[in-house]
Structures are given as structure tokens and as C-alpha cells.
Amino acid sequence: MQLLNQILFGIYPYIALSVLALGSVIRFDREQYTWRSGSSQLLRRKQLVMGSVLFHVGVLTIFAGHFVGLLTPIWVFDALGVPHGAKQILAMAAGGVAGALCLVGGLMLLHRRLFDPRIRATSSFGDTAILVLLMLQLILGLATIPVSAGHLDGHEMLKFMNWAQGVFTFRPGVADLVADVHPIFKAHLALGMTILLVFPFTRLVHMLSAPVWYLNRRGWQLVRTRRTMPLRREAAPPTYPATAAAPLPHTSIQAVRPDTLKAAE
Numbered sequence: 519m520q521l522l523n524q525i526l527f528g529i530y531p532y533i534a535l536s537v538l539a540l541g542s543v544i545r546f547d548r549e550q551y552t553w554r555s556g557s558s559q560l561l562r563r564k565q566l567v568m569g570s571v572l573f574h575v576g577v578l579t580i581f582a583g584h585f586v587g588l589l590t591p592i593w594v595f596d597a598l599g600v601p602h603g604a605k606q607i608l609a610m611a612a613g614g615v616a617g618a619l620c621l622v623g624g625l626m627l628l629h630r631r632l633f634d635p636r637i638r639a640t641s642s643f644g645d646t647a648i649l650v651l652l653m654l655q656l657i658l659g660l661a662t663i664p665v666s667a668g669h670l671d672g673h674e675m676l677k678f679m680n681w682a683q684g685v686f687t688f689r690p691g692v693a694d695l696v697a698d699v700h701p702i703f704k705a706h707l708a709l710g711m712t713i714l715l716v717f718p719f720t721r722l723v724h725m726l727s728a729p730v731w732y733l734n735r736r737g738w739q740l741v742r743t744r745r746t747m748p749l750r751r752e753a754a755p756p757t758y759p760a761t762a763a764a765p766l767p768h769t770s771i772q773a774v775r776p777d778t779l780k781a782a783e
């Protein structure tokens with residue numbers, strides 16, 4: 519048991535974080551065209567919007583809460599005069615609400631992915647598996663709340679903060695810090711690290727680029743256009759004459775920048 523604890527919470531974090539970092543860099547370098555969220559909005563918009571908004575609001579809140587809650591040095595909270603008990607209650611309340619929103623949204627997305635034949639046919643194993651893993655992780659996370667309610671002074675939470683920060687500071691014997699916590703927490707931590715491990719092989723990679731690229735989306739988009747006017751000079755794309763593959767009369771396939779489309783048409 520002691521050995522399993524060492525492996526899971528002393529060694530596995532480093533394997534997961536290394537695969538996350540190296541895997542993401544290698545995928546970005548070698549397979550940039552697969553670096554996307556793989557949107558299925560074109561296939562079925564209904565249910566996506568509501569599910570996606572709930573899921574993303576929830577998951578981003580949880581992500582920010584985990585990041586700040588686990589990785590902010592404890593002395594910062596002490597210096598700000600935030601009692602450990604108050605932080606524990608905030609984590610349970612805010613995390614609980616965000617977790618519930620995320621679960622409802624995520625289940626809508628999962629339902630759509632499994633039961634819409636067109637979306638199912640265009641989904642990879644990874645698309646469905648990562649959603650299932652996230653839902654399991656959410657259920658485990660929500661299941662920690664009643665356990666945390668048993669120690670509202672926040673002393674268990676300090677163990678997780680020390681553990682998470684200890685991993686990043688290479689603290690010797692870091693696994694011992696969580697050796698005696700409730701098994702639900704252990705399962706949640708282990709699955710959390712597994713999600714980090716598989717991250718580079720899934721559509722989750724869009725999280726890394728979303729803030730940078732999506733807000734001012736650039737790049738080329740292939741469109742069938744009737745347009746004969748030349749595009750803006752700096753955006754002048756290669757133009758391919760209509761062929762059997764593009765049978766509509768007076769059209770051509772052009773690669774255009776999405777931001778020039780509306781302006782020119």
C-alpha cells in the first residue's frame with residue numbers, strides 16, 4: 519500500500535507532467551493541423567450551444583479554482599488573512615456550483631456525441647473517451663465535497679496544497695503528504711494526473727491555444743465563392759479554377775482569410 523502510494527503520488531505526477539509538456543510540444547511541432555477543438559457545430563448546433571456553454575463555464579471556473587487554490591503558496595493566504603476554513607468552504611461552494619454546471623453541460627455534450635449518428639460517426643475514440651474521463655473526474659470531485667464537509671477547518675486541504683506545491687518544488691517524500699487522505703481524494707488525484715497524461719493526445723490541446731488564437735482567429739479557410747473581385751493584396755490567395763470537383767458554374771475554390779470574407783462580400 520505504501521509502495522502504491524509512492525508510485526501514484528510521488529512518481530506518477532512527474533510522468534504525467536513530462537508527457538503533458540513534451541507531448542504537447544511534439545504534437546504542436548509535428549501535427550499542427552490536428553491541433554484543434556474538432557468542432558462538430560456544423561453537424562448539429564442545437565444542444566451544442568447550451569451544453570458547451572455550461573461545460574466551459576464550469577470547467578474554466580474549476581480550472582482557475584484548482585490552479586489558484588492548489589498552487590498559491592499557503593503563506594500568501596495567511597498574509598492576506600484568509601482563514602483556512604474560509605478557503606475550504608469557498609472551494610466546496612464555488613467548486614460545487616461550477617462542478618454541477620459542468621456536469622450538466624458535459625452530459626449534454628456526451629449524449630449528443632453518443633446518440634447523434636452523424637456526430638458519433640465523425641468522433642474519434644479519443645473525442646468520446648476524454649469526455650467520459652472528464653465526467654468521471656467531475657463525479658469524483660463532487661463526491662469529495664461531503665468528505666470535505668467533515669473537516670471544515672481546512673486541514674485536509676492544506677495537505678493537498680502542500681502536495682501539489684511539493685511536486686513542483688521536487689520536495690522529497692512528497693507522496694507521504696497525502697498518504698492518509700480519504701480514498702475518494704486519492705482516486706480524484708490519480709484520475710486528474712491521468713487526464714494530464716492523455717491531454718496532448720486529445721482535443722483538449724485547444725485549451726493551450728484558445729486564448730491566443732481563437733480571440734483573433736487567423737488562418738486560411740477554403741470556400742466556394744462566386745466572387746470575381748480580387749482579394750486584398752496582402753490576403754491574395756491561391757485560386758483554383760472550378761473543376762469536376764467543384765461543379766457549380768461561375769465559382770472557384772479559394773483559400774481566403776476568414777477576416778476578409780465579410781468585408782469583401
Ligand code: HEM
Binds near residue numbers: 658
Ligand atoms: C491533476 C488534476 C487535479 C487535481 C490535482 C485535483 C485536486 C482536487 C482536490 C485536492 C480537491 C479537493 C479540494 C478541497 O476540498 O480541499 C478537488 C475538488 C474538486 N475537483 Fe479536482 N483536481 C484535478 C482535476 C479536476 C478536474 C479535471 C475536474 C473537472 C473536470 C475537477 C473537479 C473537481 C470538483 C468539482 C471538485 C469539488 C469542488 C472543489 O472542492 O473545488 N478536478 N480537486
